[in-house]
Amino acid sequence: MKEFLVVMALMASPVAAQEVRDCDELASVAAVSEPWEAQTRTFAGNRVRLVVIDTLEPAAAAFQLVVLSPPFDELGARQCKMVGSSGTLGFGGMTLEGLTSAYDPARGLTWGVTVQSYDPATGGFRAQVLDVTLNQSTGAITAALR
Numbered sequence: 001m002k003e004f005l006v007v008m009a010l011m012a013s014p015v016a017a018q019e020v021r022d023c024d025e026l027a028s029v030a031a032v033s034e035p036w037e038a039q040t041r042t043f044a045g046n047r048v049r050l051v052v053i054d055t056l057e058p059a060a061a062a063f064q065l066v067v068l069s070p071p072f073d074e075l076g077a078r079q080c081k082m083v084g085s086s087g088t089l090g091f092g093g094m095t096l097e098g099l100t101s102a103y104d105p106a107r108g109l110t111w112g113v114t115v116q117s118y119d120p121a122t123g124g125f126r127a128q129v130l131d132v133t134l135n136q137s138t139g140a141i142t143a144a145l146r
Contacts, residue, residue, distance in 0.1 A: 018130065018143035019087065020067075023080035026055050026088065027066050033094070041096055043109060044069075044136065047078070050111065052094050060118050061085060063094035065132065071139045083132055083143045091115040092125045108135035117145070 031053040033039040039052040051066040065083040072078055084090040093116030100112035110133040116125040132143045 018083060018085060018145060020081050020083050020141045020143055023066060023082050024088075026064070027053060027080060027082055031055050033063065039096055041099060043101065048109065048134065048136070049078075050096065050099075050113075050132075052096060053082075053090075055090065058089070060092050061089040063092070063115070064090035065094065065113060065130070067132065067134060067141055069134055069139065069141075070136045079139050081141050083130070083141070085117070091130070092118055094130075108133055108137075108140075110134075115145075 033052045033054040041050050042048065043050075047070055049066075049068040051068070053064050053066055055062045055064065061084075067081045067083065068078045069081070070078060095114050098114055102110050104110065110131060113130045113132060115128055115130045117128050118124075119126045128145050130143060130145055132141065134141050
């Protein structure tokens with residue numbers, strides 16, 4: 001119970017910014033949310049892939065977005081990044097249904113992904129949009145909730 005309260009406090013904290021980090025063992029194909037065909041999309045001639053993963057725990061923060069994208073390494077592999085709410089925490093829910101995407105040459109590719117975030121005021125979840133922007137030239141990825 002104590003761990004759950006700590007997770008909820010972190011998720012509710014105004015300093016709990018959306019974080020982009022290198023992929024780790026949580027980005028396993030075993031964690032791809034079902035149904036797979038609804039939880040993955042490709043862009044930029046299949047050079048960029050978004051994947052929703054569900055790590056199951058913590059239940060209130062188990063969903064994260066994996067971004068496979070340029071730049072490519074010396075072996076030709078794409079970079080792998082995870083977008084969560086803070087540290088290794090994700091969101092209470094995430095879907096690519098209703099995904100929006102746009103391209104601006106000055107900023108890069110931007111997606112709007114629907115997520116569910118814990119709301120400490122109600123003890124429930126609220127729908128929000130996670131905006132993720134990728135600069136394919138540099139590989140920089142930023143994320144923010146709106």
